Amino acid sequence: MNKRVTRRELLTLLAATGTSATVLNASAALGMIPDTRLNLPEIPRADPANRPSVVILGAGISGLTAAYELDKAGYDCVVLEANSRAGGRCYTVRSGDVIDEVGNPQVCEFDDEPHMYFNAGPARIPSSHRNLMHYCKELGVELEIFINENKETYFQDDAMFGGKPVKNNILTTNARGFMAEIMAKSFTTAELDESFSEYEAEALMSAVRSFGDLNDDDLYTGSFRAGYKAGGFIDHGVQKEVVAFKELLKTRFLNMALSQNEGETGPVLFQPVGGMDMIVKGFERALPDKIYYDILVTSVQLNGDGVDVQYEHNGMKYAISADYCFNCIPTHLMTGIPNNFPSEYVQAMQYVKRGEAYKSAFQAKRRFWEDDDIYGGITWTNQPIRQIWYPPHGVHKAKGVILSAYDFGGGMHFTRLSQEERLETAIKQGEKVHPDYRQLTEKGITIAWHRMNHMLGCAARWSSSFGGMTEEEERMYHTLQAPAGGRHYTIGDQISMHTAWQESAILSAFWAINDMVERRGGTGRMPGQQVV
Amino acid sequence: MKSRNYLALLLLAGAALTQTVSAQQYEAFHLAGLNLAERVCATCHGPNGKGNPIVGGPRLADIEPWYLRNQLIGFRSEFRGTQKDYIPGYEMQDSVARMSDAEIEEVVAYISSWSASPNAPTITGNTNRGSELYVSCAACHGIEGQGNEALAAPGLTEKDDWYLFRQLNLFKSGYRGSHPEDQWGQQMRASVGVLETSQDINDVLAYINTLGS
Known part of the structure; x- marks a missing residue:
């Protein structure tokens, strides 16, 4: 029965055997849903005689991104930062x-x-965070590999092996061995033949055997993947003893052990040479005289066709008006700064929880x-x-x-x-x-x-449960994402569905810039290709 | 002058840690002349002391200097901020733990210059019942909630109702007003018994929200 499985049939099969996440990921692999791409905002060049002005509150990654892109397009930008340094949580x-x-x-x-x-x-910078990777390249930030999972590190759980730390390679090799053995035993040939062609069934079983390093009888009897007990180079390698699988089930680390090298924390990860704030320094180099430090913002007021900001610095009071305001002050601090935002906008700011x-x-x-x-x-x-x-x-x-x-x-x-x-x-x-x-x-x-002063929180939390946003939470999210008075954008990873990542901060700034461009009349570009 | 005082404060704070702090290190911190209240108080209480319930920072604008001073001393003496699972309280304790009397005076003087429009009420209740319950409060806090320094009874009208709600409950549960050094707090803890239920508290706060306007 070498019948070709259609895409829909495969998805049905995966849905039957796996979770909806399996289906989602498989859909991406088959090209049915778009992946995130480098998507720099296209900003029409500002008229030098009539430059739109932008005041950016907060020199976090989103504020710096907005300043960099808008400045490049000829907008008149200033960044006001509360701290004596830029970067926010990129520190x-x-x-x-x-x-x-x-x-x-x-x-x-x-x-x-x-x-x-x-x-x-x-x-950590995942290689898939291509917008952040783009800025590292553009700003001359040298990168090196960051290592997240290392098989030589430890897992220590008071409940497992009497609290003694166990090397990652011992835990993961044995866990995979036992799990593969269970998988190999759980399908009869008849059951496999029902769902897969002979070729597919063989591919699956050979992957399962290799996943756990099973022997010819589909049993796990230990593996050199856990390292050698002795020898292995000049002398014959001696295999380490198999550990009792039940001992590994005393910990809740198996899920961490088998997933820490997957997804966003999977290879390849990078870090800037010399510290993550090399990214901040790159932005600062590119924005000379645009960033002002030690600023206490005292008021943010929508004025109909712009935003009025008051601030204090060095004991003096100042006022600045701009056509637009991009604001990455944490929402829980912005609620304490006098403003005239619409009440539903303030309610959304008040709702977001502070990370800890x-x-x-x-x-x-x-x-x-x-x-x-x-x-x-x-x-x-x-x-x-x-x-x-x-x-x-x-x-x-x-x-x-x-x-x-x-x-x-x-x-x-x-x-x-x-x-x-x-x-x-x-x-x-x-x-x-x-x-x-x-x-x-x-x-x-x-x-x-x-x-931490001027922040009082880590990554914002929109969802009160692991089940994702409720309808009400999603409504508030979009309320806060949309510009107040058409002119004031709240930005930062706090306005993303994937907080705590710098990529989210960048993309939130892109979202705001794109929205502003659209409200200003779009890019002026016609759809499709021009025919000459 | 102000920034030099802050420097002294930071030096004091640093000396209590395992690390020692050099003057150059604080220069690197370049305080740019911001004073203590601007640099630290404003983060939680808002730049003009309007308050920010989201981070547990009560309104300080229009607060009586003597009451503010008493509370700062209370936090320094650790008879305020005693509920250990309530973060803002011990944040306040830590923030004033190593302040000298002179530094407290400096902060009091600065914050006394803060003024702001009142915040919107957040508590609803029966104001008629509240006015009856308030009779016993009025003896110390005044018929119009204006306060009475001689009795160390603060004004109530410029304070946020969510903050008063919390304080009344702290007095009731003994987190506030139990410390032997806190004589004025003890007086309030003894008096708060007239508010028996949370409905009583809501009603009296709803009435207080009508005062002073």
Whole structure:
């Protein structure tokens, strides 16, 4: 029965065997839904005698993107930033930097060396984030590979192996082996023949065997993928013992272990050489004299055909009016700044929840992880620190900066602690993975985004559940995305359905620019190709 | 002068951490002359003290300087901000933890210059019932809710109703007004018993919202 399966039949089959997500992804692979493409806004060049003016509030990635594109098109742009630095949450901490946490200012005392930095906000650039990749290229930001999953890192769960850390390669190799064995056993030949041609069934089964490194009897009996117990180069390799599958089921890390190298955190990931804020510095280079720092915005008023902004700087009050305002001030802070926005717009701003993410880092006195074959990657633990990140850069140098906690969910556990408690907690929990952690680490810093001055929050959260946005939430989202008074755009990753990524911040700025261009009469371009 | 005071504050704050802070490091922070209230208070309370319930920052505009001073001292002495699972409260504690009396005076003087139009009421209730319940409040806070410094009873009309709602509940639950050093708070904790239910609180706040206009 070598019948050709039609596309619809395949989708039905996948839907029967998998989830709707399987169908969605398969649809993309078959070219049925569009993928995101580099989609720079096309902005008609401004009339030099009558340049539209734009005041941009906040020099985060979205504000910088808007300023860069509009400035290039001849618009008259200024950027007003509350902080003494640009970048918002795109923030790299180095020697001497003051971490401006409300009630807990810290000074970073890392060694003053180019590789001794900590990306306190975004730290990964997926290669598929092509708009951000575009700006890295355009702004001359040198990139290097970031390593997310490393098979030599650890999983540590108090419930598994008596709390002893286990190497990623042992956990994933054994998990895949056992899962493949189950998969191989779960279909009879007759069942497979019913859904697939002989050729397809063979392809599927050979993939399942290879997925788990099964033996000829479709059984998992261990694999060299978990590393050698001994030998393997000059002498015969000795295989490690198979671990009890039930032991692996004591942890909830299997899902993390098998998915951390997939999707947006899958290869290839990049980081800018020298710190994520090299992107910010690139924008700053391209926008000389356009960005003003230490600005306290005191009022934002729609005036019918533009926006009036008042601000204070250095004890003096100023007023500026512009045709447009692009505003990436966090919505939860904008609600405290006097404005005359429509009430439903303010309601939407009030609804968005503040993100709580927390990160901390230590300077390592020596790169102890390299003694353990670890070069980059992430260790996972079930303790509140959740993760330890090893730097993929600075290989074999004397020291390195290690991420000692990343609570990307409810980061309030650490946020609530004093600075001393935060660091001590990170050491105690890190010791469960690296016994000499206390002796090997120093000069800790912590970033509780919920309390960072001028931000008071990490990535915005629109949805109150994992089930996605409700109809009401989606209505508010579109209310806030649309320009207030046709002139004031709220931008940033906060106006995206995929918050916490720089790509979203860029695309939110693009959305606003495209909307503005359309309202100004479009690009003037006719559809189709001109015939000469 | 103001920025130098802030520098001193930061130096004090830094000294309590494991790291020590050099003057050059703060120069790198370049404060650009912004004073403490502008740099820190405004983030939560809004640039003119209009308040921002979204981040738990109550309105400070038009607040009495003596009451503001008492509260800052209260947060510094840790008899305010005692509900540990309420972030804004201990944010306030940390923010004033290492402030000197002189720095508190500086902040009080600056914030006293803040003024703003009243915020819209957020609480609904029966104002008739509220006016009856308010009789016992009026003894200290005044018939028009204007306050009475001699009794350390603050004015109520310029304060946000959501903030008053929260404070009344804190007094009722003992998070506020239980500390032995907080004599005025103890007085209020003893008085708040007349408001027995949340309906009582809503009604009295609805009535307070009608005062002072």
